[in-house]
Structure formats: C-alpha cells, structure tokens
Amino acid sequence: MSAHPDPWPAPTASAPVAADVTVPGSKSVTNRALVLAALAAEPGWLRRPLRSRDSALMAQGLRALGAGIEEGVGPDGTGEAWRVIPAALRGPATVDVGNAGTVMRFLPPVAALASGDVRFDGDPRSHERPLHGVIGALRALGARIDDAGRGALPLTVHGGGALDGGRVEVDASSSSQFISALLLSAPRFNQGLELRHTGRTLPSMPHIRMTVDMLRAAGAQVTTPDDSGEPNVWRVAPGALLGRDLVIEPDLSNAQPFLAAALITGGRVTVADWPARTTQPGDALREIFTAMGGSYELTPKGLTFTGTGTVHGIDIDLSEVGELTPGIAAVAALADSPSTLRGVAHLRLHETDRLAALTKEINALGGDVTETADGLRIRPRPLRGGVFHTYDDHRMATAGAVIGLAVEGVEVENVATTAKTLPDFPAMWAALLGERD
Ligand SMILES: O=C(O)C1=C[C@@H](OP(=O)(O)O)[C@@H](O)[C@H](O)C1
Numbered sequence: 001m002s003a004h005p006d007p008w009p010a011p012t013a014s015a016p017v018a019a020d021v022t023v024p025g026s027k028s029v030t031n032r033a034l035v036l037a038a039l040a041a042e043p044g045w046l047r048r049p050l051r052s053r054d055s056a057l058m059a060q061g062l063r064a065l066g067a068g069i070e071e072g073v074g075p076d077g078t079g080e081a082w083r084v085i086p087a088a089l090r091g092p093a094t095v096d097v098g099n100a101g102t103v104m105r106f107l108p109p110v111a112a113l114a115s116g117d118v119r120f121d122g123d124p125r126s127h128e129r130p131l132h133g134v135i136g137a138l139r140a141l142g143a144r145i146d147d148a149g150r151g152a153l154p155l156t157v158h159g160g161g162a163l164d165g166g167r168v169e170v171d172a173s174s175s176s177q178f179i180s181a182l183l184l185s186a187p188r189f190n191q192g193l194e195l196r197h198t199g200r201t202l203p204s205m206p207h208i209r210m211t212v213d214m215l216r217a218a219g220a221q222v223t224t225p226d227d228s229g230e231p232n233v234w235r236v237a238p239g240a241l242l243g244r245d246l247v248i249e250p251d252l253s254n255a256q257p258f259l260a261a262a263l264i265t266g267g268r269v270t271v272a273d274w275p276a277r278t279t280q281p282g283d284a285l286r287e288i289f290t291a292m293g294g295s296y297e298l299t300p301k302g303l304t305f306t307g308t309g310t311v312h313g314i315d316i317d318l319s320e321v322g323e324l325t326p327g328i329a330a331v332a333a334l335a336d337s338p339s340t341l342r343g344v345a346h347l348r349l350h351e352t353d354r355l356a357a358l359t360k361e362i363n364a365l366g367g368d369v370t371e372t373a374d375g376l377r378i379r380p381r382p383l384r385g386g387v388f389h390t391y392d393d394h395r396m397a398t399a400g401a402v403i404g405l406a407v408e409g410v411e412v413e414n415v416a417t418t419a420k421t422l423p424d425f426p427a428m429w430a431a432l433l434g435e436r437d
C-alpha cells in the first residue's frame with residue numbers, strides 16, 4: 001500500500017462510475033470466527049479472512065492467550081487463509097484492543113477462561129467506549145476483574161482457568177457487542193449461560209443473529225427469544241465447539257461507499273460474491289439505497305447496483321444497522337430532499353461521537369445537519385470543498401470520500417484510518433474511478 005498525502009484529496013467523479021469491486025472479508029464475521037476457532041476442541045480454517053487492523057488485533061490477542069494462528073493458504077491450496085490451532089488458554093498476557101469494539105468486548109470473556117492474569121488496554125478512545133455490561137456480567141458469573149472501579153478499560157482479568165457461568169442480566173442498550181461477547185464464550189462456561197437483556201432498547205440485532213448463527217454452525221446449542229418466545233433471553237448450553245473450514249463473506253458495510261458511488265453518479269457497481277443469505281447489516285443497503293433512488297439486481301456473480309444520479313432523502317430508523325449511518329448521512333447530504341436518521345443515539349460512543357462528527361464535518365462544507373436526541377436531520381444544501389476531519393474513524397473517512405465524489409476540493413484528513421477494516425481503501429477508490437493510486 002502506498003503512503004497517502006494527508007489530507008488526502010478525495011477524487012471527484014467526472015463520469016458515472018462503472019466498476020466491478022471485490023471487497024475484503026467481513027470484520028464482524030472474521031473476528032467472531034477467530035474467537036470461536038480459538039475456543040474449539042480441534043483446529044479450524046478461516047479462508048479469505050479480513051486482514052486489517054481490527055482483525056490483526058484480534059488474532060494477536062488470541063495468540064497472546066495461547067492460541068496458534070498461522071498465516072498460509074487454505075486446505076485446497078488456493079487462496080489466503082488462517083489456520084487456528086486451539087490450545088490451553090493462559091496468562092500472563094497483554095491484549096491491545098486498539099479501538100476495536102469486537103476485541104475489547106469479545107476477549108475479556110475468553111480471558112476469564114484462561115489461567116493467569118490478562119491485561120487489556122488500547123487506544124485512548126477505548127477507555128471511553130462502554131464495557132460495563134461485559135465487566136459486570138463476567139463478575140456475576142464468577143470472574144475476577146480489576147478495573148479500578150472504572151467500568152471500562154484499562155483492566156486486568158485474573159483468569160481462573162474456568163468460569164461457572166449460569167444466569168446473568170445485562171443492559172446492552174449501549175452496545176449489542178455485550179451480548180455477542182458473552183454468548184461467544186458461553187459454550188465453554190461450566191454451566192453455559194442464560195442471559196437476560198434488561199435495557200429498553202437493543203441496537204444491532206443482525207449482529208446478535210450473526211453471533212447465534214455462527215455459534216450454531218460450530219455445534220453450540222443456542223436458544224433465542226424467537227425460539228422460546230421469552231423476550232430478551234438467550235441460552236447457550238455448555239459443550240465442545242467444532243473446528244470449521246469457513247469461507248468469510250465480503251464485508252457488506254465496506255461495500256457501502258462503492259454502492260453509494262453508483263447511486264450518486266448515476267453509474268453501476270457490481271460487488272462480487274454478495275451472499276444470497278447473510279446476517280450482515282450491510283445487506284440492508286440494497287433496500288435503503290433503492291429507496292434513495294437506485295435499483296439493484298442480485299445474481300450469482302454478485303450485487304449490481306445502478307443509480308440514476310438523482311438521490312432522494314430518506315426517513316429511517318437505523319438502530320438495527322447503526323454502522324451504516326455515516327455512509328447514509330453522506331449520501332443524504334447530496335440528496336434532493338431532507339432526511340431523518342433515527343434510532344442511533346448509541347453512535348455517540350462508537351469510534352468517535354459519530355453524530356457530532358458528521359454534523360460538524362458536513363456543516364463545515366456548507367451543509368445543514370442537526371443532531372437530534374437519537375440521530376440526525378439532514379437538509380441538503382450546495383456543498384463546497386474543505387478538509388473533512390475523521391477523528392480516527394474509518395467510516396468518517398469513507399463518508400468524506402463519498403461526498404468528495406460530488407463536491408470538488410474535499411480533502412479527507414487521515415484517510416489511513418480506513419486500515420481499521422479496509423486497508424486498501426484509497427487504492428480501491430482510485431480503481432473505481434479509473435485512476436492510478
Ligand atoms: O458485533 C459486531 O461485530 C458489531 C456490532 C455493532 O456494534 P454496536 O451494537 O456497539 O453498535 C456494530 O456497530 C459494530 O460495527 C460491529
């Protein structure tokens with residue numbers, strides 16, 4: 001990957017885009033697959049894993065706890081793959097979570113199963129992101145954790161080599177990852193887990209379904225509220241997990257800027273290998289961007305999205321698909337009518353305060369965005385060039401690039417932050433526009 005100027009001049013589209021795009025593996029699937037493979041009773045493979053900062057941190061954290069994760073080619077000799085060899089989990093170990101929600105939430109339960117002390121720390125922002133649900137639940141299930149009373153990072157898990165498990169209550173209204181974290185390790189708890197969510201709201205349900213689907217595919221017995229009719233209760237039976245040979249789906253949330261490019265420029269983009277059935281929230285983009293003025297066709301080759309060049313505003317509850325908000329806000333700022341994005345108050349505690357950041361940066365380009373209690377109101381106005389700040393948030397960077405397609409002179413500060421989940425973004429973007437990186 002070449003070094004990029006900072007700020008990075010976002011290319012404008014001089015013509016409708018027409019491109020085939022292959023996006024790397026899903027962050028959410030890769031990091032769940034790594035955890036489940038490390039907890040399994042036998043080795044497994046991840047094929048076409050995401051290689052990015054967040055997945056490297058997850059792999060490194062699991063290695064620190066004793067798991068073997070080898071880079072290589074898949075069992076059929078083709079393509080990149082990771083071989084995961086589970087081993088006894090042990091400290092002392094140090095885990096750097098960076099600013100990866102999946103690492104900071106999914107690994108403390110794994111550490112509670114290890115014997116020895118496991119220290120967790122990360123980027124300054126990781127100290128501000130909610131973790132209290134995981135810490136409180138693990139304590140209630142028998143773990144010893146020293147967080148100096150902060151309810152957040154940094155902290156040390158004093159792993160006892162096993163965890164009783166059993167019943168626990170968690171308020172996961174600030175992050176669905178609290179629930180995913182506890183479910184993923186639960187087959188290894190002595191009594192399994194009965195988890196009750198006590199909050200009024202619960203974001204990102206597709207990500208919880210992803211957790212349940214992947215647990216089941218690894219042989220775990222899981223009961224969801226849909227199965228039992230008991231709202232907000234998940235149960236996981238104790239039992240061994242299978243090692244899998246898993247092909248990771250492309251990251252549909254990272255397909256978003258490319259689909260947005262087709263929508264905005266009146267062009268056409270085909271994203272290869274779009275899964276026919278998936279729990280990824282990015283699958284909702286087909287319908288959301290259709291409502292905003294485009295159309296799509298799903299074929300065995302992938303998803304082809306076509307725009308007309310006219311973008312309509314949208315009034316939509318994004319609570320299930322919160323991570324799509326920055327990209328939708330960028331498109332909405334270029335629409336022919338206002339938009340209201342609702343149900344995403346928890347985005348204030350993501351990589352950055354995304355509601356404040358989007359408001360500030362779009363308005364700095366001449367836009368008219370206001371924050372509401374749980375989202376954004378966006379009134380499109382003619383935009384002008386300027387520096388688009390990204391606050392170490394990969395989705396702010398891609399949002400700035402999307403606006404830059406239609407607005408001359410947009411410069412994205414720290415485009416390298418896209419390495420969190422999409423390290424090749426600047427080169428992929430240049431290829432989309434037929435330019436050299
Ligand atoms: O479990 C996951 O892989 C994710 C869950 C969501 O987190 P929140 O529920 O905290 O929004 C999502 O925003 C994040 O990008 C990935």
Ligand SMILES: C=C(OP(=O)(O)O)C(=O)O
Nearest residue numbers: 099100101102323350351
């Ligand atoms: C919220 C996100 O990430 P994280 O996994 O760090 O929570 C995201 O990728 O939009």
